[in-house]
Amino acid sequence: MRKTALFYTSFIFLVIIGLVVAVDLTNSQSQRRFGRNLQVLTEVQSKEQLQKIMEGIADALGVKCNYCHDVNNYASDVKETKKKARVMLKMVMTINRDFINWEGAEVVDCYTCHRGQTKPQIKGALK
Ligand code: HEC
Ligand code: HEC
Structure with missing residues (x-):
């Protein structure tokens, strides 16, 4: 028993x-299905949300996905542009968290500087 x-x-x-x-x-x-190599966008909840962010980034720089990605392997980091974009993502998240964070403040995103171009225009205001 x-x-x-x-x-x-x-x-x-x-x-x-x-x-x-x-x-x-x-x-x-x-x-893993929608992000095997997400080092910065770790809070992303779904494939759809990631797709929307990626389309926004591409649009802000005036490029297609293949500007940053090996389209046969999106998780790959072979392209320098993808690595730079990761640095840019961190920069933008830091700006919005630590600097432009008062009530009612607009956020900074890729378009704020890039305006549909890969190289933002510089006017030399601080020189
Ligand atoms: C300006 C560069 C850039 C462009 C353009 C871009 N991406 Fe990305 N993408 C990234 C970066 C950077 C990451 C990694 C983010 C991280 O580490 O959190 C990423 C991650 C991804 C991932 C996750 C891969 C994995 O498994 O880890 C997918 C899927 C993806 N992108 C799809 C797209 C699609 C689809 C497009 C076009 C609509 C696109 N991306 C356009 C920079 C870019
Ligand atoms: C504060 C302004 C600013 C913001 C915001 C910004 N960038 Fe940039 N970005 C720059 C500057 C300046 C460069 C350097 C351009 C050069 O190489 O002359 C650059 C370069 C890049 C490059 C490399 C371009 C190349 O061909 O070498 C990528 C990719 C990029 N940014 C992606 C992004 C993404 C994605 C975001 C949004 C997450 C973003 N940037 C937000 C200012 C900005």
Whole structure:
């Protein structure tokens, strides 16, 4: 009797552990499906949200996806432009978090400087 009870308890325990592991795997797989190499946009919740951000970035610079990406492997970091864009993302997030953060303030985004070009115009105001 005692042995059977112990067997059932262990069995139920294993089933619960199995379920926890399965749920965890599903979560990390859905994470990986839309972003295997997201180092800055870590808060992005879905494939659709990432797609919207990427279209916004491309539009702000006046380029297509292949300006930054090997379109056969979006996670790859072979292009210098992608690495620069990652630095730019960090810069913009820092500006909005630490500098332009008073109530009612507009945010800075890629278009603020780029205006549809890869090289923003410089006027030399600080020289
Ligand atoms: C100006 C450069 C730039 C352009 C243009 C651009 N991307 Fe990206 N993309 C990035 C950067 C940088 C990351 C990585 C962000 C990070 O590390 O959080 C990224 C990440 C991604 C990822 C995630 C890849 C992975 O698995 O980690 C996908 C998918 C993606 N971009 C799709 C697109 C699509 C589709 C377009 C065109 C509509 C596009 N991107 C245009 C810079 C760009
Ligand atoms: C404060 C102004 C500013 C903002 C905001 C900004 N950039 Fe830039 N970006 C620059 C400047 C200046 C350069 C240098 C251009 C040059 O090489 O002469 C540059 C260069 C780049 C380059 C390299 C271009 C090349 O061909 O080498 C990429 C890619 C880029 N920015 C992406 C972005 C993305 C994506 C965002 C939004 C997340 C962004 N930038 C926001 C000012 C800005």
